[in-house]
Amino acid sequence: GQQLNQSPQSMFIQEGEDVSMNCTSSSIFNTWLWYKQDPGEGPVLLIALYKAGELTSNGRLTAQFGITRKDSFLNISASIPSDVGIYFCAGHTYSGGGADGLTFGKGTHLIIQP
């Protein structure tokens, strides 16, 4: 099946710094999703991208759907302590439309140092 390469695996940053993470694949996706998982909780959807080249913001978060449809990035500006968690990308192909067409990355652990 498809694989997503998500990087970096972890990030140690200072509060107030900007954050950038990305996902790449050798396969084409029709939808890119970014989820965040707080400690002890399930993933929560942050941003959904549906068109190649699309740039979408949600507060301090900005995500883009790559032109090639094989990559996506997520940026967080001016990080705050509550940004700590694991960020997952997910790509969806429309093969059958079901969850078997949804592939997750391994996640980026964001740790904010005081």
Add this chain to the structure above:
Amino acid sequence: ETGVTQTPRHLVMGMTNKKSLKCEQHLGHNAMYWYKQSAKKPLELMFVYSLEERVENNSVPSRFSPECPNSSHLFLHLHTLQPEDSALYLCASSRNRGLAGANVLTFGAGSRLTVL
């Protein structure tokens, strides 16, 4: 209560025990899912139910047995598990099975399973 609720949040069991995980959604969704989350691995899809009918089973061992008595409830029955089955088991739901457009997954908080 709203969203997707999973119980228990934590479960420790021996390899010969029988236990069950429960998931309940109050979102009016028609599709429900079980995912396995292990450290440093992508989320693994286990089972999909659409309108109470199992539509996908991703080569999951028979020691995991799902049950969907109605569109709001989903169970995962566990029997004779192995230590490598220790993981966070996430339940999710979506309005319909076809994950396109605004129809995305809503996850529960998960059940942390430890098999001794």
